Amino acid sequence: MSFRNIVGQDRIVSYLRKALIEKKTSHAFLFEGLRGLGKKTLAFELAKGICCEDEEDKPCGKCSSCVKAERNSNTNIIWVKDEKTIKIEAIRRIQDEVKIKTFDGDSRVYVICDSEKMTIQAQNALLKTLEDPPQKLFFILLTINSNSLLPTIVSRCQLLKLRAARVGEIQKYLSEENEMPASKSKVIAALSNGSIGKAIKISTDKAYVERRNAVIHMTKDIISGSVFSVLSKTDFLNTEKDNIFEIFEMLISWYRDLIIYKEAEQLDYIINCDKIEEIAFQAQKTETQRLSNAILIIEETRANINNNANYQLSLEVMLLNIQEVFNYGNNCRSSVQEGR
Numbered sequence: 001m002s003f004r005n006i007v008g009q010d011r012i013v014s015y016l017r018k019a020l021i022e023k024k025t026s027h028a029f030l031f032e033g034l035r036g037l038g039k040k041t042l043a044f045e046l047a048k049g050i051c052c053e054d055e056e057d058k059p060c061g062k063c064s065s066c067v068k069a070e071r072n073s074n075t076n077i078i079w080v081k082d083e084k085t086i087k088i089e090a091i092r093r094i095q096d097e098v099k100i101k102t103f104d105g106d107s108r109v110y111v112i113c114d115s116e117k118m119t120i121q122a123q124n125a126l127l128k129t130l131e132d133p134p135q136k137l138f139f140i141l142l143t144i145n146s147n148s149l150l151p152t153i154v155s156r157c158q159l160l161k162l163r164a165a166r167v168g169e170i171q172k173y174l175s176e177e178n179e180m181p182a183s184k185s186k187v188i189a190a191l192s193n194g195s196i197g198k199a200i201k202i203s204t205d206k207a208y209v210e211r212r213n214a215v216i217h218m219t220k221d222i223i224s225g226s227v228f229s230v231l232s233k234t235d236f237l238n239t240e241k242d243n244i245f246e247i248f249e250m251l252i253s254w255y256r257d258l259i260i261y262k263e264a265e266q267l268d269y270i271i272n273c274d275k276i277e278e279i280a281f282q283a284q285k286t287e288t289q290r291l292s293n294a295i296l297i298i299e300e301t302r303a304n305i306n307n308n309a310n311y312q313l314s315l316e317v318m319l320l321n322i323q324e325v326f327n328y329g330n331n332c333r334s335s336v337q338e339g340r
């Protein structure tokens with residue numbers, strides 16, 4: 001079966017399938033989409049399809065080209081990846097390789113990951129090949145943002161934009177392909193933000209699960225109002241410096257869930273749906289306005305950290321401010337809010 005493991009890109013997949021069978025594939029593609037949407041998986045399937053020997057089902061997954069590709073030993077599918085910058089020398093190397101014919105005149109595909117990392121010189125060099133492409137030579141460029149490439153490169157490629165998958169699509173994939181129980185797949189799909197890459201990471205990464213539990217535990221301490229235990233959380237946040245933006249996201253989704261629990265009838269919209277009891281418990285302890293204020297504080301801290309503010313100080317201030325929001329007086333106004 002062709003184009004397996006691709007979630008939420010039905011329109012692109014059916015277009016590529018048709019183009020492969022009709023042998024009308026463009027010689028250069030540009031896949032644009034955020035991280036984790038499946039650009040590499042899609043490029044791999046397309047590259048396999050271009051090189052596939054079957055006439056009707058491309059990629060068939062059975063011919064010698066497909067089998068080699070699955071074993072990462074198909075020398076006609078060449079990846080340029082994990083580069084800090086893609087310099088002109090890398091493109092020249094490709095151009096030199098292209099001059100040597102493939103065995104039996106097979107098709108050859110170059111996949112350039114993070115193509116926005118190409119220097120201007122590299123892009124201009126590649127442009128020459130894209131303008132006058134040798135037969136049976138294909139390029140698949142991947143990028144998070146096509147605007148960061150020269151317009152001349154973009155205009156020479158067929159641009160296909162990947163979209164975020166729907167929660168239901170990710171849940172279906174996890175249940176069917178990974179045989180995951182519905183209770184688990186529902187939570188992971190909700191946490192994935194439409195990114196299949198993130199869904200797979202969450203379902204296989206134990207550290208993610210532990211981190212999430214620690215964050216939820218932290219929200220318990222914050223709402224219960226113990227300044228000492230809240231400040232002790234800075235140790236946890238200091239060790240999680242590399243994952244702090246993920247933690248901000250977890251906190252925001254948590255407080256957003258509390259608001260939904262309080263305000264909306266539809267509990268289907270709750271992301272942390274495996275923690276409903278804790279959500280219900282925390283929700284009855286506070287008011288919606290305070291939750292909104294907490295989200296604002298987290299967003300502000302995220303922006304400060306992004307702008308290289310002092311890490312530890314910013315997080316201590318964040319924790320104390322959130323705690324103050326939840327515990328200050330009987331009305332919803334707090335000194336933090338008044339300071340805005």
Ligand SMILES: [Zn+2]
Pocket residue numbers: 051052053054059060061062063064065066067
């Ligand atoms: Zn095949």
